[in-house]
Amino acid sequence: MSDKLVAAQVRHYPPGDLAVWILIMAELLVFALFFAAYGFTRMGHVALFNQYQATLDRTAAVANTLALITASYFVVRAVAAIREGNSRHSARWLWAGVGMGVLFLFIKGGEYAEHLSHGINLSTNTFYMFYLSLTFFHFMHVIVGVIVLVILAVKVGQGRYSAAEHADVESGASYWHMVDLVWLILFPLVYVMH
């Protein structure tokens, strides 16, 4: 046990592969640009943005926020478990994370279906253009994140990682937290602030 603790303490920073962190930074930059564009455009159309923001389903968005935060918690537990060499627990936590991710996709998909049934699309108005673009780009990232978690869950379940060697799990977890983090900015910015 003490060996494992030592192994944990001399671990590289940042966790996972540096390449993933470069990717994460680049992705955050793209979203940051989009958020800034949203903010600047909103300054010119405050009334329009407030009016159509009110049409969004905040209850669904709160549920989704909880789903993503919970998923992130599960992923944290999965990384903690694999750091102790406990593949079985780690895989179980990862599958739980996948479940929460899928729940997010279902809820968000329901919201999209609702918008579509009202004939809303990217060209409806500037607010919807931003709302649909931002949430859809994020939606695509959740799909990628879920796929990453599924692959990790399967491989962890097969016992391919250990307390000493699990950089892939940390990389995947870091990516997932990025997906979560983006939503934590997106949700208040697009759904709540007015």
Add this chain to the structure above:
Amino acid sequence: MQYKSQAVAKLYFIAAIGLFVGQILFGVILGLQYVIGDFLFPEIPFNVARMVHTNLLIVWLLFGFMGAAYYLVPEEAERELVSPGLAVLMFWVFLIAGALTILGYLLVPYSGLAQMTGNDLLPTMGREFLEQPTITKIGIVVVALAFLYNIGMTILSGRKTVVNLVLLIGLVGLAVFFLFSFYNPDNLVKDKYYWWWVVHLWVEGVWELILGSILAFVLIKTTGVDREVIEKWLYVIIAMTLITGIIGTGHHYYWIGTPDYWQWWGSVFSAMEPIPFFMMTVFAFNMVNRRRRNHPNKAAVLWALGTAVMAFLGAGVWGFLHTLAPVNYYTHGTQITAAHGHMAFYGAYVMIVLTMISYAMPMLRGRKAASSNRSQVLEMWSFWLMTVSMVFITLFLTGAGILQTYLQRYSDTPLPFMVVQEKIELFYWMREVAGVVFLIGLLVYIASFFVGTKEPEVVLEQTDA
């Protein structure tokens, strides 16, 4: 050279260099026509010279990519090409089809060429860069299929490396997106929309994968840095290329009749397009600094580093200059575009092909690893002559573009196009001088293959064992 079938690359490289000379000759003619409008008229009108200049560029780069693939793939896959004979046959098919097409441009009025080649049956002609007669386009598809079969089967039946797989994805993408050149809808918006699927998704998408994999290959060979390290970089670079480049197509959709959201999508995503190019620069210098040996082919390393820098400047920085919709509103289709086009094509694609030729040619000509010192010195002179003159071509065109944008579109009293063209004449003259220097650089480059051929090759000792 480890595999006999790699030798087919030599044919492709020689043809590429030959067509490159043609491209630059027409470039110099074209540059002069900007200031002396009736130069060589009516024999070679401006529109024909331009078509030959751009089409030759694309064709010789394709020859270069194919040659690079035929050289690189066997070495990576650790086996001979599936069919070297097919590669040679396709070389002649492509060269003859290409030559006939260029002769068609020069000898027959374009509308006559369209009639002669049965454009009515499946109209695909008359669009910038895709001017080739339909029959030539079909020929390109046939050559591409045979090429992909040859390369693909070699890769799939040999050792699979990241370099090979990324190259294969790039080449398959190149072939697939070219198919959109056959789609020619009546609706002008749709026409332009899908036209960019060839043009943009080539140069800001799949070609970057080809560029990345060739650069990675040359760096693995010349620096001796671990393959794993180089492959990881390659993964991140291509991921960023695709993330930014695919939706970045939107920066062509601002003013062609597509929905407004493209102004946002195009601006945001294409503003990120310099990132993968910047990564490539950091990557190349990093690998060379961490080199485990000093490769005797110093010219090839210079070309590799030059590619990384010039691609970032030309494609990255000069692309970013006019990629945001509010800026592009004024600069669209001015000399700013021409400035970007010149440095981006030279920096990214001309230089990567020359990098590969520089690395492979000594082996293809029977040497162990490098040319003689005299030959390399001359080649490095040509590197600097061409690269520095291209920087000046770009700067002069940028000056012309800024002035043009201001006088024609931004000032309180905008002037007509032709009046402005006269006012920016000085820049065109200076660009022409730089263009002639470029041509001299190219001649020096060719001369470098013929000097010091009898002298011993450069040998360098290992830096560490």
